[in-house]
Amino acid sequence: MPTTEHLSKQFDVDLESLRSRMLQMGGLIESQILAAIDGLYSGNLHALEQVIENDRRVNGFEVSIDNDCSHIIARRQPAASDLRLIMGVSKAVTDLERVGDEAKKIAVVSRQIHESGRLQVPRLGDIRRAGGIVVSMLRKALDAFARLDAVAAAEVIRDDAAIDEAFRGIMRQLITFMMEDPRTISTALEIVWVARALERMGDHSKNMAEQVIYIVKGTDVRHTTFEDIERKASQ
Amino acid sequence: MVGTPAPEIASVTTAASGPVATAKSETKALSFFYGGFQALKSISMPIYEKKVTALIGPSGCGKSTYLRCFNRMHDLYPGNRYEGQIMLYPDNTNILNPVVDPIEVRMRISMVFQKPNPFPKSIYENVAYGLRVRGERKRALLDEKVEDALRGAALWDEVKNRLNDLAFNLSGGQQQRLCIARALATDPEILLFDEPTSALDPIATASIEQLITELKEKITILIVTHNMQQAARVSDYTAYMYLGELIEFDATDTIFIKPKIKQTEDYITGRFG
Numbered sequence: 001m002p003t004t005e006h007l008s009k010q011f012d013v014d015l016e017s018l019r020s021r022m023l024q025m026g027g028l029i030e031s032q033i034l035a036a037i038d039g040l041y042s043g044n045l046h047a048l049e050q051v052i053e054n055d056r057r058v059n060g061f062e063v064s065i066d067n068d069c070s071h072i073i074a075r076r077q078p079a080a081s082d083l084r085l086i087m088g089v090s091k092a093v094t095d096l097e098r099v100g101d102e103a104k105k106i107a108v109v110s111r112q113i114h115e116s117g118r119l120q121v122p123r124l125g126d127i128r129r130a131g132g133i134v135v136s137m138l139r140k141a142l143d144a145f146a147r148l149d150a151v152a153a154a155e156v157i158r159d160d161a162a163i164d165e166a167f168r169g170i171m172r173q174l175i176t177f178m179m180e181d182p183r184t185i186s187t188a189l190e191i192v193w194v195a196r197a198l199e200r201m202g203d204h205s206k207n208m209a210e211q212v213i214y215i216v217k218g219t220d221v222r223h224t225t226f227e228d229i230e231r232k233a234s235q
Numbered sequence: 236m237v238g239t240p241a242p243e244i245a246s247v248t249t250a251a252s253g254p255v256a257t258a259k260s261e262t263k264a265l266s267f268f269y270g271g272f273q274a275l276k277s278i279s280m281p282i283y284e285k286k287v288t289a290l291i292g293p294s295g296c297g298k299s300t301y302l303r304c305f306n307r308m309h310d311l312y313p314g315n316r317y318e319g320q321i322m323l324y325p326d327n328t329n330i331l332n333p334v335v336d337p338i339e340v341r342m343r344i345s346m347v348f349q350k351p352n353p354f355p356k357s358i359y360e361n362v363a364y365g366l367r368v369r370g371e372r373k374r375a376l377l378d379e380k381v382e383d384a385l386r387g388a389a390l391w392d393e394v395k396n397r398l399n400d401l402a403f404n405l406s407g408g409q410q411q412r413l414c415i416a417r418a419l420a421t422d423p424e425i426l427l428f429d430e431p432t433s434a435l436d437p438i439a440t441a442s443i444e445q446l447i448t449e450l451k452e453k454i455t456i457l458i459v460t461h462n463m464q465q466a467a468r469v470s471d472y473t474a475y476m477y478l479g480e481l482i483e484f485d486a487t488d489t490i491f492i493k494p495k496i497k498q499t500e501d502y503i504t505g506r507f508g
Contacts, residue, residue, distance in 0.1 A: 076505075081504060218493030
């Protein structure tokens, strides 16, 4: 990646602002995930409402960053690494916004569970653990974006296997609960949505990490094997 | 020597459009000297047949000097000196060889300049000029060739009813297309463009770019441009030059999305300082 500045200082300012706003959006989403999972455990309806409300800010970030990307393309006709950065940011922002949607989904489901007063499924600890993995993946993906670090991005892609495994574990447990005690069925089905949302967040973080590799290496690693990705990231 | 196959140059990424191209021309270790000043330093690269190759680089990098080597324009001034070869295929002729007639080279490799430069003659006579120099006298054949060339340059419909008007009465864009028609009239194998749209407005520029895209179905094109977006729009291959050296040559898609050399990247992204 070129480290020198553009002849046009304004171009540097525009690109830097784009990147920092994306990271700001990422920070907001990270706090949304944590708040939604906390809400699931605590039943703090006010906090859950806040997560649902904040999703508007997330959406606003997406629209405004995409708008900035269009402006830079129209005014600067970026090429090479600049073009890859704009394309990568535009795609990653879509993934970030969807992570935000999943956080909102967790908040909505949690509110339903607590409003109906039927949190009867034991061992929800696995959800918190999966949430921890997801937040760590998202944070790493954002860090890789900030530092344009392809090797760190490849690690995020590897971590996706852990969240997939956690999802399968939660599903197995929920099925067992439902078979053992049919009274847990309605809540368990709602917890399935939460687990599913976390698994999707992992996928979106992985997509973002793939964009980092594209920006840094110019290689599109989507739909390739993990071994390929690791090799290309470290080349 | 006729029929010697053109060499395959394997190190270059295949352009997005179509299969691997064959070389129409190949430059081998070309150096060029304006008296004591070396303007080109051992340039080696292919020019692929029926493809558009763009030469880009900052002012003074040697791209126009290189272009002019192709039709021996430097021969017009004393003290200029070539080293190396520019091979023309399929007949394997080194066009820089002093025994090769520059007039013959210019029939096979035509040039269009930065500013439209029609002769102070009629539209018809401008296009027929090269053919008359070649000794063509038959009116019927001249008429046919002039019409073909004007159609090829997308100008026929605009001028067919005023072929005897003075060429200077045409607009800038039309004059440039007339110069392209004049270059096409001798059925050249390669067409050289030296910043062909820098003196034109965006509409005339778009029409010349469209014309270049149509012309490459029949002819090999080499274009020097200061406008990087133009190089990205019209060319299949791009060469980046700096201080008389060829820094990188590759498919245009590769140069503009993922160049291999940092210097190219810096120039393409506007970091050159």
